[in-house]
Amino acid sequence: MTTPLIASLRQQCGGPRDGALLRFSLGNALLAAAEPGAAVDELRRALEFDPAYSAAWKLLGKACLEAGQPEAAATAWRRGVAVARQRGDQQAGKEMGVFLRRLEQAGAAGQASPDRDRTD
Numbered sequence: 001m002t003t004p005l006i007a008s009l010r011q012q013c014g015g016p017r018d019g020a021l022l023r024f025s026l027g028n029a030l031l032a033a034a035e036p037g038a039a040v041d042e043l044r045r046a047l048e049f050d051p052a053y054s055a056a057w058k059l060l061g062k063a064c065l066e067a068g069q070p071e072a073a074a075t076a077w078r079r080g081v082a083v084a085r086q087r088g089d090q091q092a093g094k095e096m097g098v099f100l101r102r103l104e105q106a107g108a109a110g111q112a113s114p115d116r117d118r119t120d
Contacts, residue, residue, distance in 0.1 A: 005029050020050035028059060036066035054084045054092040061099060074103055 009026040012018065023046035030039035043060040046053060057080025064073035077096040084093030 003033055020046045020053050024056050031063050036063045039063040040067055052083050052087055054080060054087060054089045057083055058092055058096050070103060074100060
């Protein structure tokens with residue numbers, strides 16, 4: 001489903017405003033529109049612009065999980081925890097650590113729900 005927000009964000013891609021924040025915003029909008037596969041693609045692009053973007057790692061993990069890719073979600077959250085530690089972003093690191101533990105406890109079967117106790 002293409003919402004006006006998604007259409008507007010897509011129009012800006014490739015232009016002078018293209019960057020990590022734009023791609024993160026697009027990925028977030030796609031995830032909200034129940035398009036997790038497309039969200040994964042955009043969040044990966046956000047991380048190409050800024051590999052130290054903790055929030056993008058966190059949302060990428062969520063998008064991967066919703067797209068039925070629990071192993072990719074775990075990888076994203078592990079990398080995100082490492083990035084968050086390097087940047088001193090303690091809250092994001094803690095949240096991704098919790099999501100990762102839940103996923104591992106669920107046996108990486110996609111049964112975990114990282115938003116159950118969402119704090120953002």
